[in-house]
Amino acid sequence: MKKILIIVGVIAAIIAVVLINRKGSNDGQAVTLEVMQNRNVSASILASGKLTHEDEVKLSPEVMGKVTALYAKEGDTVKKGQLVAQINDEAPRALVEQQRASAQMQDIAINSQKLKLSNMEVQWQRKKQLHDRKLIDDDSFGTATNDLDLARLDVKTREASLVQAKAVLEESEKNLAKTQVFSPLDGVVTSLDIKVGETAISSTTNVPGSSLMTIGDPGTIEAQVNVDEADIANIKVGEMANIVAIGYPDQPMKGLVKEIAITAKPPTSTSTLLVFLVKIQITDVNGVKLHPGMSARAEIFTSNSTNVLAVPIQAIVEEEDRSINSKKHIVYKYDNGIARKISIDTGIADDSYQQVKSGLAAGDRIVTGPNRILRNLQDGDKIKEKQPDNDKDAKADQK
């Protein structure tokens, strides 16, 4: 009997613990609530990219050769037309001298031939007079005439050779001039890609030596960001944007969309997404020391609604409506311990809130979590309010 009592006691204790533990649990699921109120909602698009100069040139050598002198270093201010680099000019200079001499020789040869021609013309006149008097035969006169024609032709040939030599000389002089590199604009040397002694290479591909330096106009710094193709249709020139340089996460700059690329950037080896380049003019640097090349992200505000009724995004549950083959937006309103399912019309959204056009009123209390409860709530379910805490539901919702 005693043993039976022990077992009964154990079972009774278990039932008591369970019932005490369960006390209040049937008042409903503990959920977090938020009171509906009017807010400012700004729809935005996020994009990342970098800061860069609007006016920026990458100087590339037009001739191949060893760099003998650099007249500017990184950070230096340079003027338009200022000599910034010298490429070894010994070979092109020698070539110019050689071709200049060649042209002069051609010139001398022409003068010599002209004198010879002049002399032959005199001799031909004499021979003609003699021939007219029948003092020399036709053959001799014909030979003299032929020699004269050949001499005239020789002068013309030599004149053509002179023109050719002068053209070659001019080209060599141009090549010689290309050994001096001048700045094409007023600006700052933002990167120096070559050193004295290294060989500059004239190439369109990005090989070492194909770039000398980059010069940018510091007054024209802008943000260039890549916008996903799905979002590009929502962006317009003139829209406001907040730009955050990675080095200054707490100092957002203001800007305006200045230019939207017409053609998408081709996919790269690291990303298959199609993106469009959007240029944003920085209007307020907010104390940020701008460095071209700095990574930046931009939040472009595509539309803005002030003082509208808005619901936290996590409170919205999407429900498929098969009758109209689309998705409905649902929220659960707290109604004296009962969850009331409300279908809402939504407007624009930002990161945290979505505009509610109809279905709710200011002051309504709606269920915002935990997500695993919210997703499985049904109209008429019992609920009770709990404060958000550090438990697993809160952690899961954050995830």
Added chain:
Amino acid sequence: MLQNFIDIIAAPTAALARIKQAPSFWLPMVLLIALAMSTQLGYFLHNKPGFVRDEIIQQATAGRNLTKEQTKQIEDTMSKLNINAAAGASTGAVLIIVPIVLCLMAWYLGFMAKFSFSELTFGHWLALQCWTTVPSMFGAIAVWLVLLTDTTGMVGQSDLQPLSIASLLGVKLNSPTLQQFSVLQLWSTILTVFGYQQWTKVSWLNSTIIVLAPTVIIYGAIFYFTN
């Protein structure tokens, strides 16, 4: 046999002596499996399918440092999960896992007992394992009480164990396994320590160390990796 059920709770020394003389394990083993399967099935049948799916996802991701992509992948996989199939699989798993765990533990105790020159067979140790789990069977009462008194259809795995030590102490742990370790499991473990000592005549300290070693190692590892 019924006397064993009563005595293992009310007079364990007598019950253990009787089990040692006539080791039998089928009845408690079958009962344990049946009760475990019934609670498992009850959990799936009572709760809303969406809630169960979320619970499974939460358990699959709890205590793991997963990236957003990995979490999304698990959620996508689980969203296709057929809850009826999951209920069947989960209930079926009990049928396989429970005997395996009991046999492994029995083999371990038998192996350790060899060092004490015990001549007891594997059947003895399996009988000890099965009979000492009888207190854990009361857990089924608790589970069914929770399910039958719930009206929300959203009872979490942790809520199913109102007798868990963490729950009674009001502590939240990252690991569901640790969260669900109950006073009834502790009672069963103590009974095993008691039985091992009685059957091998080793010291209380040795008996405690030998019996608790696997539990401490397994739960310790879970605690270490999830907290």
